[in-house]
Amino acid sequence: MSNSPAEFAIEPIQKNNTNTFPFDPTNPDDWSNPPTTLQGAIDQLARRRQEVILGGLGPGGVFYPNNYIGPGFGSYSSAYVNAYGSGSGFYRVTQAGILSHFSVSNAVPPGSNISIDLQIAPSANPFLFVYSGVTITIGANNYVASNNADMLSVNVDDIIALYNPSFFVGYSPSTIVVTAQFLPNL
């Protein structure tokens, strides 16, 4: 495997208004910090954020109040985070890092604002799930929503589930997908 510029030409490390497109490794503005060594370049490439899927529901999906969903992509949510036979399951963290740029898309927008809380548990133990402090709110009649303000530090074997904190308001988003961007620690 060589380290030719073509292999770097995947996407910019950090977009800014002086980026060239496609990625040009000879343009310092295409790097968050222009590397001075090959190792520096490899480190920066390794630290690009990766889009990860935290969970969701499949076609016809229903997100009930006070329920959980996860990457099981079932057709309905679960009242219990570790319930058998419904749309829960967990996102497992396999490498320490930071989750950010939380995003939701749903095929059928809600009629009123819907909040989705990220709950996190250490040691892959669903009995330890607690609110992570991160909430994504889907506005009424919106197909997408973002939370670009919060960042969540995660460790190996943390697990994440998505929770509807309302006791009364559920909705039928059909297919809903919750993603985040993961930046691994070096």
Next chain:
Amino acid sequence: MSGSIYAFNTSRYEIAAQLKTKATLTSGQAVKLVEFPSTSGFPVLKLDPATSTDAILGVVPIGTSLTEAVPSRIVGLNSPLIPVLMAEDAVAGDYILVATVDGKFKKAKGADIAQAQLLEDTKSANVGWAKPVLFKL
């Protein structure tokens, strides 16, 4: 509980926890911290039922029980509303504090330091909504 158990969702104020000694606590019973997890141990706080002389860490949430067997959750006192299990009849507005050996609440009396204020009339052995306070009568 005269108000709905669904009046408020405490999930955003809950902490993973487990009892240290064998017991079963139900919604509204208060707990105290007895042991932090070690850095290499299982990452869950170890608690015991609070008594009248303890500073309470939180209470057991609605629909939850707390045992020594498996981790569960408590509601921290940073929650705007907490469920409290009363050991005597009280009414909305009464200041209350833990007064039994198993973390149940009674009305505070003169010179007591109240730990919560009831927000609804609550009979003995029932759970009611209260707001955390730290208030010397």
